[in-house]
Amino acid sequence: QVQLVESGGGLVQPGGSLRLSCAASGFTFSDYTMHWVRQAPGKGLEWVAVVSHDGRNTYYADSVKGRFTITRDNSKNTLYLQMNSLRTEDAAVYYCARDFYHSMDVWGQGTTATVSS
Amino acid sequence: QTVVTQEPSFSVSPGGTVTLTCGLSSGSVSTNYYPSWYQQTPGQAPRTLIYSTDSRSSGVPDRFSGSILGNKAALTITGAQADDESNYYCVLYMGGGISVFGGGTKLTVL
Numbered sequence: 001q002v003q004l005v006e007s008g009g010g011l012v013q014p015g016g017s018l019r020l021s022c023a024a025s026g027f028t029f030s031d032y033t034m035h036w037v038r039q040a041p042g043k044g045l046e047w048v049a050v051v052s053h054d055g056r057n058t059y060y061a062d063s064v065k066g067r068f069t070i071t072r073d074n075s076k077n078t079l080y081l082q083m084n085s086l087r088t089e090d091a092a093v094y095y096c097a098r099d100f101y102h103s104m105d106v107w108g109q110g111t112t113a114t115v116s117s
Numbered sequence: 118q119t120v121v122t123q124e125p126s127f128s129v130s131p132g133g134t135v136t137l138t139c140g141l142s143s144g145s146v147s148t149n150y151y152p153s154w155y156q157q158t159p160g161q162a163p164r165t166l167i168y169s170t171d172s173r174s175s176g177v178p179d180r181f182s183g184s185i186l187g188n189k190a191a192l193t194i195t196g197a198q199a200d201d202e203s204n205y206y207c208v209l210y211m212g213g214g215i216s217v218f219g220g221g222t223k224l225t226v227l
Contacts, residue, residue: 035216037163044221045155045163045206050214059214062118095162102210103153103168110162 002026002106004096009111016086018113022079022096027106030054030074033099036081038092039110046092049081050099064090083113091115119143121209123219129197129226137222138189139207145188150209152190154183157204157221166205167192194224202226 008020022034036048049060049070058070069082079096093112097104120142129135139152146152154167165174167183170190180195190209194201207219 037218044204045157045218047208047216047218050216057214061215101153101169101172102151102216103165103208104155104163105165105168105174107162107165 002098004098004106004108006094006096006108006111009094009113011114011116012086013117014086014088014115016115017082017084018086020081020083020094020096020111020113022081022108024077024079024098027098029072029077034070034072034079035097035099035104036070036079037095037097037104037107038090039095040089040092043092048094051079086113086115088115119211119217121207121217121219123205123207123222125220126223126225129194129201129224131197131199131226133197134193134195135197135224136186136191136193137205137207137224138186138191139209139219140189141209146185146190146209148185150190150211152183152185153208154181154190154192155206155208156201157206159204163206197226199226 003025005023035050051070055072067085071080093110095110096108098106122140148170155163157163171183206221
């Protein structure tokens with residue numbers, strides 16, 4: 001079945017880095033644009049970044065631009081989010097999601113990034 | 118910076134009908150924004166309900182419907198059930214690869 005599984009979350013100090021992964025299965029990963037979406041504790045959902053099916057085009061929310069990098073490895077059916085210069089306000093559950101007509105039609109269960117000293 | 122607006126909270130009686138809206142701080146929402154809607158209960162991943170304004174995602178019951186009402190996107194739930202009590206989020210595609218979530222609406226069924 002179609003599935004997305006995130007990993008890589010954990011505890012990091014402010015200013016540190018974290019790399020999240022999202023393993024896709026059950027569909028042709030290389031055909032789809034992919035998103036990262038996050039949710040801070042007790043807050044709403046926030047769109048973070050998107051990458052085109054071939055990895056050539058990437059776009060970011062202003063809140064993470066210049067600090068986060070979205071990439072993908074279609075040979076491994078895996079999406080990544082490299083998060084640098086982390087701030088306390090980046091603490092959140094991070095979801096990967098598949099794009100469908102500029103919406104997100106398949107979601108992972110999320111991985112939690114905690115940023116604290 | 119464009120803000121996507123949603124009602125913070127709404128309540129509906131069981132069996133009733135409710136319409137949640139999704140607007141812009143400046144301007145009108147049209148189909149060109151590809152509005153989509155998501156349901157989320159605490160501790161769970163979001164579930165996609167509606168994409169491209171009015172298309173239901175697979176497995177979503179037809180009591181959920183999407184539309185444009187005036188200058189906003191709308192999600193209508195007819196025959197509300199207890200397990201519809203959730204947070205509902207809309208997303209608008211702003212172009213240039215950028216999507217923006219609304220702040221969400223907490224729906225209470227009572």
